Amino acid sequence: MMPNVTYGADMGGLMRYLVGEGRANEHTEQHLVAGNSAIMAQYGYEVLDRNAAVKIAADLDEPRQVYGTQVRRSVKQFDPATGEPVIDPMTGRQAAVKQDANVWHCSLSLSAEEGHLTDEKWGLIATDFVRRMGFAGDDIGKSDARWVAVRHGDSKAGNDHIHIAVSLVREDGTKAHIPYDKRLSQSVTRDLERVHGLVELHPEGRELGERGIVPGAREAARKRDAVEPDVRRLERSVRAAASASVDEGEFVRRLRAEGLLVRPRFAVGRNDVVQGYTVALRPQNNEPVRWHGGGTLARDLTLPQLRNGWPDEPGQASDAAAEWRATAKNPWKYEPVKPGRETATPSPALFEEYAADMARLHEYIQRVDPADKATWAHVARDTAGAYAAWSRRLEPTPGPLADAARSLARSAHLRAHETTPRPVSMPAMAGTTALILQAAAKGNNAAAELLLFKQLAMTSHAIMSAHQAAGDARRTTEISTTLRGQLSEVRDGYQTYITTEKAAANERAWEALPERLKNARRVSETNFPVGSPVPTPLTPYQQQEADLLTQRTREARNQPDTDRDGYGR
Secondary structure (H helix, E strand, C coil): CEEEEEEECCHHHHHHHHHCCCCCCCCCCCEEEEECHHHHHHHCCCCCCHHHHHHHHHHHHHHHHHHCCCCEEEEECECCCCCCECECCCCCCECEEEEECCEEEEEEECCHHHCCCCHHHHHHHHHHHHHHHCCCCCCCCCCCEEEEEEECCCCCCCCCEEEEEEEEEECCCCECCCCCHHHHHHHHHHHHHHHCCCCCCCCCCCCCCCCCCCHHHHHHHHHCCCCCCHHHHHHHHHHHHHHHCCCHHHHHHHHHHCCCEEEEEECCCCCCCEEEEEEECCCCCCCCCCCEEHHHHCHHHCHHHHHCCCCCCHHHHHHHHHHHHHHHHCCCCCCCCCCCHHHCCCCCCHHHHHHHHHHHHHHHHCCCCCCCHHHHHHHHHHHHHHHHHHHHHHCCCCCHHHHHHHHHHHHHCCCHHHCCCCCCCCCCCHHHHHHHHHHCCCCCCHHHHHHHHHHHHHHHHHHHHHHHHCCCHHHHHHHHHHHHHHHHHHHHHHHHHHHHHHHHHHHHHHHHCCHHHHHHHHHHHHHCCCCCCCCCCCCHHHHHHHHHHHHHHHHHHHCCCECCCCCEC
8 A cells, every 4th residue: 555645735625626526537426434523424425526525624624723823844945947956055955945734635545456445444544544643543642633534436547545634733723743754654554554454565574676657657558558558568578588598698689579679878988888778669650769777667677687697707798788789879770799599490399408407497496595585586587587488479468477477576576785696506597488489389389388387387386485484475375376376277278279289180180091091990980889898887777777678688588489470480
């Protein structure tokens, strides 16, 4: 749950906005879910309109009006033309002015993937939040500040949320001053996530730094009728390219092979030292290019983090710089300086070879300490890259494989100070991912692909076990759900395909036979019975029928040899 705190001086303006139609007409069924008891008694069970908003604002602002208490805040000044801080010549520090700030406003928002809560649940959360912040409640030791919580439908990004409006003048006329309120709101929401069973934004222990999706990215995707924001598609492509590459130069070439636009960020005054990169999808219909840095896609996709997984050799560094320069000259048209193994056509036999490599990786990670987050991050990054590669080849739109890639990648999102270079003795999965990128396509090697897929599932299970041993219940549950859901669905799809393909192959082989052999086979099938040679077990009823038939047969044998009219032969 994400809190966002702002300040203002116009309670009426805030309430009119909250019960209004919204900037994009997204507000619907505007109503209160919690608040000051007197206000809830009058307005708590109806859809609010502008008149109700004005009256609620007046009730909230009444203590300030009665006691004349002023609440002001220091606001730092910036030059409106340049955006630079305004420096006070007397102190040499950034200038600040006092502004009225008697309104405290906080939105509490869930992620779109978390779904929706009931009004009753939001009411409990809002009441608990206000009490823990120290604005109201029996245990704060002060007079209450008046407040309400408004719910008016999802945001434009699809997030279920509420707005809490608080008057910063308490009912006894004193100021509701909460030191470090923004920092406190973050701490309080972390507590509320655990107490009310919500998805934890920053779980304790093995904290994961997954990047969120800004509202503008979701809105841009919606306008283009895209199935997902650009950053999700870019993350999968970059992750697959990185996991399939054995060095930095190959990484650049694979990014371009994925159809991405790529720009390096050189060190100042150099064209042989690359410090970072940005990527973009090719725009359509004269749209602007939207560039994204590796670090904005995922914490583990920055160039320094990716380099932790490649060998540090001078020759490879110079080759990589040449590839970066080639793509920097014209991001729209790129010719590789030194094409590598990404251009080779892989042999189907490589599936078994790389499955054996995966088995060696399993043996290696069995000896890795569950507390060694850095090594497990390398394992998770490689595994997520393999799923991302499979998704890029088999899923026209994001599906189970894309979800699996995102789920496993969360285990690789470590802080910079927590990461270490890849252990030299750790078997690599670059060959496996490269093979998937170049050869995986249902129909050619489905049985071999299924073997490799099962090996990846075993690696995913090992990552889950490491989280479980480290006491990370949330990640354990998430990966377990991925294994039971998304990955089982893909595995079953492969098995169904293989069974269907075998039946189709048998049918094609029959149709290819000469007519003479077909006739011989039909005669053979007619003359020889089909089915099991073992007698079918009989039920008691069937046994009675069989005994009766046996008795009739014996009686018939004992009768004279006559025809139906009773005359002998």
